[in-house]
Amino acid sequence: MTEHRRKGGARVALLSAFAIGGLLSGCVDAGQEGTIAMAEEGSPFVAFNIWVKVGSQNDPQGKEGLATLTANLLGDGSTQQDSYQQILEKLYPMATGYGAQVDKEMTVFRGTVHVDNLEAFYGLFKNALLSPAFSEADFERVKSQTLNYLERGRRYNRDEDLGKQLLYWMAYEGTPYQHPEEGYVQSVQSITLDDVRAFYEKFYVRNNIVVGVGGGLPAGFAERVRADIDTRPEGVVEEVPPPAVVKPDRVRVLIVEKETDASAISLGFPTELVRGGPDFYAMKLANAWFGDHRNSFSNLYQVIRERRGMNYGDYSYIEPYPNGSATQDRPVNFSRRSNLFEIWIRPISLTQPGNLHQRTLFATRAAWRELDRLVANGLPQDQLERTRRYLHDFSLNYGSTVSRRLSYAVDDAFYGLGPGAGYLASIRPALAALDKATVDAAIKKHFGYSGMYVVFITSDAEALKQLLLSGEATPITYAGEQPAEIQQEDLEIAAYPIEVAAEDIRIMDISQVFESR
Amino acid sequence: MRALLAATLLACASLGALAPPAAAQTGEDIFPFETHRFELDNGLRVYLIHAGSPGMLAYASIVRTGARDEVEQGVTGFAHFFEHMMFRGTAKYPNFDGITESFGGNRNANTSQDRTFYYIVAGSEYLEKIVDLESDRFQNLAYSEPDFRTEAGAILGEYQQGAYSSFSMLDRTVRETIFNTHTYRHQVIGFEADVRAMPEQYQYSLDFFKRFYRPENVVVVVVGDFDFAQAEALIRQYYAGWAPGYQAPAVPAEPEQTAPRTASVEYRGRTLPMLTLNWMAPGWNATDRVGVALEILGDIAFGPNSDVYRKLVIDEQRLQALQAGFGLSRDPDFIQVMAMVSDPADVPAIEAELLAEVERFKEELVDEKTLADTKSAMRYGFLMRLETHLNVANAVARAIINTGELEPTNDYYRTLASLTVEDVREAARQILTEGRRTIVTLTQAGG
Numbered sequence: 012m013t014e015h016r017r018k019g020g021a022r023v024a025l026l027s028a029f030a031i032g033g034l035l036s037g038c039v040d041a042g043q044e045g046t047i048a049m050a051e052e053g054s055p056f057v058a059f060n061i062w063v064k065v066g067s068q069n070d071p072q073g074k075e076g077l078a079t080l081t082a083n084l085l086g087d088g089s090t091q092q093d094s095y096q097q098i099l100e101k102l103y104p105m106a107t108g109y110g111a112q113v114d115k116e117m118t119v120f121r122g123t124v125h126v127d128n129l130e131a132f133y134g135l136f137k138n139a140l141l142s143p144a145f146s147e148a149d150f151e152r153v154k155s156q157t158l159n160y161l162e163r164g165r166r167y168n169r170d171e172d173l174g175k176q177l178l179y180w181m182a183y184e185g186t187p188y189q190h191p192e193e194g195y196v197q198s199v200q201s202i203t204l205d206d207v208r209a210f211y212e213k214f215y216v217r218n219n220i221v222v223g224v225g226g227g228l229p230a231g232f233a234e235r236v237r238a239d240i241d242t243r244p245e246g247v248v249e250e251v252p253p254p255a256v257v258k259p260d261r262v263r264v265l266i267v268e269k270e271t272d273a274s275a276i277s278l279g280f281p282t283e284l285v286r287g288g289p290d291f292y293a294m295k296l297a298n299a300w301f302g303d304h305r306n307s308f309s310n311l312y313q314v315i316r317e318r319r320g321m322n323y324g325d326y327s328y329i330e331p332y333p334n335g336s337a338t339q340d341r342p343v344n345f346s347r348r349s350n351l352f353e354i355w356i357r358p359i360s361l362t363q364p365g366n367l368h369q370r371t372l373f374a375t376r377a378a379w380r381e382l383d384r385l386v387a388n389g390l391p392q393d394q395l396e397r398t399r400r401y402l403h404d405f406s407l408n409y410g411s412t413v414s415r416r417l418s419y420a421v422d423d424a425f426y427g428l429g430p431g432a433g434y435l436a437s438i439r440p441a442l443a444a445l446d447k448a449t450v451d452a453a454i455k456k457h458f459g460y461s462g463m464y465v466v467f468i469t470s471d472a473e474a475l476k477q478l479l480l481s482g483e484a485t486p487i488t489y490a491g492e493q494p495a496e497i498q499q500e501d502l503e504i505a506a507y508p509i510e511v512a513a514e515d516i517r518i519m520d521i522s523q524v525f526e527s528r
Numbered sequence: 529m530r531a532l533l534a535a536t537l538l539a540c541a542s543l544g545a546l547a548p549p550a551a552a553q554t555g556e557d558i559f560p561f562e563t564h565r566f567e568l569d570n571g572l573r574v575y576l577i578h579a580g581s582p583g584m585l586a587y588a589s590i591v592r593t594g595a596r597d598e599v600e601q602g603v604t605g606f607a608h609f610f611e612h613m614m615f616r617g618t619a620k621y622p623n624f625d626g627i628t629e630s631f632g633g634n635r636n637a638n639t640s641q642d643r644t645f646y647y648i649v650a651g652s653e654y655l656e657k658i659v660d661l662e663s664d665r666f667q668n669l670a671y672s673e674p675d676f677r678t679e680a681g682a683i684l685g686e687y688q689q690g691a692y693s694s695f696s697m698l699d700r701t702v703r704e705t706i707f708n709t710h711t712y713r714h715q716v717i718g719f720e721a722d723v724r725a726m727p728e729q730y731q732y733s734l735d736f737f738k739r740f741y742r743p744e745n746v747v748v749v750v751v752g753d754f755d756f757a758q759a760e761a762l763i764r765q766y767y768a769g770w771a772p773g774y775q776a777p778a779v780p781a782e783p784e785q786t787a788p789r790t791a792s793v794e795y796r797g798r799t800l801p802m803l804t805l806n807w808m809a810p811g812w813n814a815t816d817r818v819g820v821a822l823e824i825l826g827d828i829a830f831g832p833n834s835d836v837y838r839k840l841v842i843d844e845q846r847l848q849a850l851q852a853g854f855g856l857s858r859d860p861d862f863i864q865v866m867a868m869v870s871d872p873a874d875v876p877a878i879e880a881e882l883l884a885e886v887e888r889f890k891e892e893l894v895d896e897k898t899l900a901d902t903k904s905a906m907r908y909g910f911l912m913r914l915e916t917h918l919n920v921a922n923a924v925a926r927a928i929i930n931t932g933e934l935e936p937t938n939d940y941y942r943t944l945a946s947l948t949v950e951d952v953r954e955a956a957r958q959i960l961t962e963g964r965r966t967i968v969t970l971t972q973a974g975g
Contacts, residue, residue: 055911056912056915095842096838096842099832099833100833100901103832103833103901103902103905104900104901104902104904104905104908105904105905105908106904106905106906106907106908106909106912107908107912123912125908125911125912127908128908148842148843148845151845152841152842152845155845155848155870156848156849159800159848159868162798163797163798163799163800166797166798167692167693167694167797167798167799168692168693168694168695169689169690169693170692171689270796270797271692272688272691273685273688273689273691305636306629307615307625308625308626308629316682316685317678318678319678319681320677320678320679320680320681320682321681321682321685322681322682322685323682323683323685323686323689324682324685336689339634339636357685357689358685358688358689359685360684360685360687360688362681362684362724397629397630400630400632401629401630401632402632403632404631404632404633404650404651405632405633405634406632407584407632407651408634408649411581411915411916412915412916413915489677489678489681490677490678490680490681490727491673491674491676491677491678491727492674493674493678522798
């Protein structure tokens with residue numbers, strides 16, 4: 012039984028009009044200085060991405076979290092024209108909104124609207140950026156919500172996300188990258204509305220703001236947004252030097268004590284890899300083979316989850332991937348001048364009373380051993396080809412929406428990648444140009460290490476510390492039979508050495524995590 | 529801003545996801561894309577849809593089985609577990625993941641109460657490969673007992689990711705207070721004891737596949753840039769041998785609730801108190817005026833644009849958060865208002881204010897502008913989600929899950945467009961009653 016209905020003409024029905032190549036480049040018009048216009052004729056959507064060149068690295072000492080609180084107050088507060096409630100009322104029938112995302116180096120304000128509602132939406136969005144009310148009531152609300160997250164949600168809801176944040180905190184100690192973007196409990200408590208106002212006046216100046224717009228843009232729209240932003244005064248913004256890349260010279264461990272039946276594990280170290288820089292695509296390929304996010308054929312996943320069923324997944328990263336438990340869309344607008352190589356082992360549960368730490372260390376050793384094997388052996392030619400082909404096709408997913416394509420274009424601007432040389436446009440040709448020698452040399456250079464930062468969140472931290480120091484093998488058992496080759500490999504993994512000194516293992520109670528600097 | 533951003537996204541999502549979209553005012557179909565439906569002799573239904581970016585497609589297989597179907601004792605969480613097993617290969621294609629990798633397929637699956645949703649997004653040139661691969665695993669899935677036991681370990685790990693959050697604990701308590709017999713009593717992930725016992729359930733898993741993974745219980749939705757005739761021919765060819773034999777589970781009906789219930793639970797981490805007001809609501813039906821009005825009532829009465837939100841969240845700041853989840857399920861299920869209270873001592877007063885607000889919506893009519901704005905929000909919420917191939921498939925999934933057909937998507941928005949302010953009040957009167965109500969509070973242990 013079949014039915015066949017044909018429809019047409021509805022304005023909402025338009026397919027994106029650009030060709031498939033558009034998915035990998037957008038149609039960026041670099042045009043005017045400080046403006047990124049990505050027109051996609053016929054698109055029923057308009058996306059905004061206003062990039063302010065400020066981030067948590069600009070937070071004053073003792074006021075960590077100020078960049079985030081400032082941006083959130085703009086995104087979630089009243090304007091001189093409308094109260095917060097009036098803004099919500101006006102946005103409501105459009106079924107959209109706008110919001111801020113703050114990272115180490117960049118703040119973006121994003122929103123997407125149906126073209127029917129462009130004028131009404133833009134009026135509100137513009138006011139939020141250019142004429143915030145800085146009302147005391149909004150400030151108290153946003154600050155209180157932030158503190159609730161810092162004191163409770165961040166510590167108690169998802170250990171694996173917290174573990175990742177702690178890895179950055181360890182690896183960037185003493186640099187402007189160290190503190191979480193949201194700040195510490197005590198530093199946020201100390202922030203006043205005057206601090207926010209001053210921060211806004213200093214950094215939200217016209218020469219520090221890039222306008223990004225994309226989709227079904229009316230004629231002259233990008234220029235109009237730019238002209239509006241240019242009503243902000245000019246200012247002098249001093250550049251924060253990038254954090255020095257210091258690879259650890261030994262293994263350093265943080266164990267967070269918490270009541271739990273499962274351990275969160277993150278480990279890694281800083282690298283010199285940045286998008287568009289030397290070896291970036293070689294290492295993108297190597298990392299995709301080793302631990303591509305949520306892809307079950309990657310090596311870490313195969314070893315720890317697929318063959319051994321130890322947890323839900325195991326991944327690695329050469330660029331930030333915050334909130335990884337919640338999304339499979341590659342994060343955008345987390346551009347940084349320094350990145351970590353990061354291994355994320357998802358929670359390892361006890362399977363019988365008393366075996367949590369054995370299993371925790373077994374999984375850690377398994378990942379560590381795989382990294383060492385990759386550095387020592389390089390990537391076999393067939394694996395290189397396999398991963399190249401996968402990335403060639405899979406990268407079509409990266410720019411799946413107008414907003415995402417525009418966000419990639421903003422990131423390109425951050426890295427100084429001009430039209431045609433942007434990330435999405437470069438992936439395929441860059442992958443095609445790679446050979447085994449290049450990839451293997453890059454692996455040795457960037458994944459080779461002499462030390463490692465390691466974070467565990469687990470119960471009975473002292474016992475884990477002692478087990479780690481003892482150097483004892485930590486074998487595991489299975490619910491089912493395992494083939495002989497896995498049993499053999501398990502013997503090696505269980506005894507794989509992790510050399511760490513007692514003074515390099517720090518224990519912290521969960522209630523103290525991110526309390527203060 | 530990560531947690532806050534997530535909260536904002538949730539709030540935005542509630543405009544559309546919880547209280548789904550609105551019909552065009554004209555009575556036209558809201559779903560705008562060219563669509564072709566056909567059905568195989570074995571009962572498999574297929575929708576082909578032209579939408580999205582050139583050169584790509586999303587191939588979705590919607591199994592109308594979820595945690596709801598887990599009727600036997602000791603096997604809660606099985607629909608989700610089975611979703612994992614579907615990636616373990618067949619005799620013809622033992623390495624499913626390796627093949628999807630070879631064409632850069634973005635593929636995954638997810639399980640909810642009422643369905644299991646499998647998808648592959650890839651270049652259109654791989655259509656035949658995808659039809660071959662998907663039809664093969666739905667008919668010929670094969671895995672060994674050791675593989676099965678290994679995968680069970682992954683599920684335990686997944687369980688542990690969220691098990692300790694205050695939200696998860698609260699949700700478990702709400703379910704166990706409201707449901708005694710219906711399978712909505714358990715979360716999709718299952719009871720912990722059942723999750724830990726999963727390695728022993730190999731035989732049950734084989735039965736599960738035979739009973740539920742049958743063509744009459746599956747709807748295939750293909751969205752993208754491809755030729756309808758070619759796709760139909762391929763699907764008819766590859767799925768023709770799939771034998772029918774679906775055995776609908778005897779999901780026990782929940783006895784009607786007639787008196788209010790309360791429960792409280794203590795959380796051992798740190799949290800602000802969370803107060804939930806819940807009511808038993810009817811199953812989803814695209815033409816049921818009460819049901820559709822109820823879904824939008826959640827947003828109108830307790831959403832970010834509501835009077836009580838303005839008072840308690842924005843002006844007085846006595847609540848950190850207020851959310852309404854009034855989306856309906858396939859079977860009668862609870863709807864919920866959740867409030868995170870700033871001061872633990874204020875919980876009783878907040879409860880009284882929220883209940884008073886409920887009474888007000890039973891007495892007063894909402895104003896016409898609010899209703900019109902809500903219809904607009906639903907309509908644009910729906911349209912704005914149609915940007916990617918996969919989201920188009922997701923946008924029609926709800927009607928398909930509940931009815932097996934796509935067309936009720938349009939019926940739903942027609943019903944919505946026709947709603948009056950009296951309908952909204954009637955929904956409050958019929959559903960937000962004391963007899964249907966359950967109040968559950970979570971507080972921090974030791975104060």
